[in-house]
Amino acid sequence: MERKNAWKTYTECDLAKLEDISSRYRSYIDNGKTERECVTETIELAEKAGFVNLEDVIKAGRTVKEGDKLYSNCMGKAIMLFTIGKKPITDGINIVGSHIDSPRIDLKQNPLYEDSDLAYLDTHYYGGIKKYQWVTIPLAMHGVVAKKDGTVIDVVIGEDESDPVVGISDLLIHLSADQLGKKASVVIEGEELNVIVGGKPLADTEKDPVKANVMKILNEKYGIEEEDFLSAEIEVVPAGRSRDFGLDRSMIIGYGHDDRVCSFAAVEALLSIEGTPETTCCCVLADKEEVGSVGATGMQARYFENAVAEIIALMQPYSDIALRRALKNCRMLSCDVSAGYDPNFAGVFERKNSAYLGRGVCFNKYTGSRGKSGSNDANAEYIAKLRRIMDDSSVNFQTAELGKVDQGGGGTIAYICALYGMEVIDSGVAVLSMHAPWEIISKADLYEAVKAYLAFMLNA
Numbered sequence: 513m514e515r516k517n518a519w520k521t522y523t524e525c526d527l528a529k530l531e532d533i534s535s536r537y538r539s540y541i542d543n544g545k546t547e548r549e550c551v552t553e554t555i556e557l558a559e560k561a562g563f564v565n566l567e568d569v570i571k572a573g574r575t576v577k578e579g580d581k582l583y584s585n586c587m588g589k590a591i592m593l594f595t596i597g598k599k600p601i602t603d604g605i606n607i608v609g610s611h612i613d614s615p616r617i618d619l620k621q622n623p624l625y626e627d628s629d630l631a632y633l634d635t636h637y638y639g640g641i642k643k644y645q646w647v648t649i650p651l652a653m654h655g656v657v658a659k660k661d662g663t664v665i666d667v668v669i670g671e672d673e674s675d676p677v678v679g680i681s682d683l684l685i686h687l688s689a690d691q692l693g694k695k696a697s698v699v700i701e702g703e704e705l706n707v708i709v710g711g712k713p714l715a716d717t718e719k720d721p722v723k724a725n726v727m728k729i730l731n732e733k734y735g736i737e738e739e740d741f742l743s744a745e746i747e748v749v750p751a752g753r754s755r756d757f758g759l760d761r762s763m764i765i766g767y768g769h770d771d772r773v774c775s776f777a778a779v780e781a782l783l784s785i786e787g788t789p790e791t792t793c794c795c796v797l798a799d800k801e802e803v804g805s806v807g808a809t810g811m812q813a814r815y816f817e818n819a820v821a822e823i824i825a826l827m828q829p830y831s832d833i834a835l836r837r838a839l840k841n842c843r844m845l846s847c848d849v850s851a852g853y854d855p856n857f858a859g860v861f862e863r864k865n866s867a868y869l870g871r872g873v874c875f876n877k878y879t880g881s882r883g884k885s886g887s888n889d890a891n892a893e894y895i896a897k898l899r900r901i902m903d904d905s906s907v908n909f910q911t912a913e914l915g916k917v918d919q920g921g922g923g924t925i926a927y928i929c930a931l932y933g934m935e936v937i938d939s940g941v942a943v944l945s946m947h948a949p950w951e952i953i954s955k956a957d958l959y960e961a962v963k964a965y966l967a968f969m970l971n972a
């Protein structure tokens with residue numbers, strides 16, 4: 513039952529492909545540090561590969577036929593790609609679903625203030641973070657400011673080598689007697705995640721001159737006023753690029769592997785399909801997974817169902833039963849990262865059922881916690897079919913669950929798509945330090961994920 517280390521199976525040709533995919537993945541996450549940036553990048557890659565906007569097809573009154581390549585953009589924060597296959601769409605779609613939002617620190621709507629001659633931005637963190645990990649590291653600001661006149665300004669500060677960075681201070685060790693006695697969950701508290709953005713007063717200004725100077729800089733660079741923060745979405749994320757990790761360069765350290773590694777692998781696999789596949793294939797890159805898949809861009813919204821309905825209406829006379837059949841007959845990989853086995857913390861894992869870095873793409877029959885609660889428990893028959901597909905395509909895979917029973921747990925988007933009655937299983941890449949500012953994956957697992965998702969889309 514022991515799974516092979518994927519590295520042992522590679523030829524020179526595999527290693528060259530693995531490095532090529534890894535370097536393109538690194539540029540995808542370096543340029544995609546927010547869900548919006550990931551959508552922009554995905555559209556760029558898709559258009560280069562001949563995909564067209566579904567909205568444009570609808571507006572032009574054109575029809576959709578086999579071989580067509582379409583994308584559908586949901587508010588710039590979630591995106592779906594479809595390659596229409598030869599079989600009727602009512603036979604279902606092979607879906608690879610993942611998410612492009614990652615844990616981070618969001619600015620509050622009224623963020624900017626001055627205290628003790630320093631200017632700060634007040635924040636509310638997003639997703640599950642160990643708050644103590646986010647202090648004393650260089651941070652960057654990414655996002656948009658929407659102005660009353662309808663213009664939307666893109667903001668990226670802290671990524672260019674010549675840019676300044678921002679960050680959050682921690683208490684010096686010399687005065688930490690009380691702090692070090694606290695539980696780790698409250699060593700740094702939510703309201704202490706205040707980002708330092710300035711320390712120089714504006715000349716001839718009485719009230720809050722440091723804050724005024726910061727606002728002047730933002731106004732000169734982006735043309736924004738303080739009140740524009742009310743309609744802004746600025747995400748504070750780790751500054752800097754991903755790096756090869758390990759002396760053997762076998763891994764990648766980067767921000768947001770959860771879940772951009774699966775998202776990139778899915779897009780990479782779909783775009784690599786040559787000709788027209790038998791079955792319609794689809795990637796769904798969802799937003800808001802880290803906060804429960806809620807809101808108009810989270811997987812619980814109906815954008816996937818709506819896009820399928822639009823496509824059906826462009827292919828044949830539309831009917832509700834055709835849509836229901838198309839959705840029920842889908843097969844899906846709900847692709848999200850898995851907890852990589854960490855020997856430093858062996859106590860929370862169960863060795864036989866853990867995901868190991870380098871042993872290939874991981875399948876999780878179920879996730880959830882406390883007696884599988886909240887999990888999508890995939891059908892044995894479906895898993896058998898996937899084992900056959902993976903073995904036939906020489907994909908290195910492993911199976912795992914998220915840690916020891918009753919140690920904690922987690923969820924994904926799987927249960928939401930399962931509501932349509934389709935076959936769904938969780939599948940993804942093992943990560944070390946999940947949800948930390950810098951997470952670690954194995955290049956081998958990324959490579960196997962691309963192979964697995966392609967094999968799935970072509971053969972499921």
Ligand code: MN
Binds near residue numbers: 849
């Ligand atoms: Mn995830």
Ligand code: MN
Binds near residue numbers: 770802947
């Ligand atoms: Mn996560």
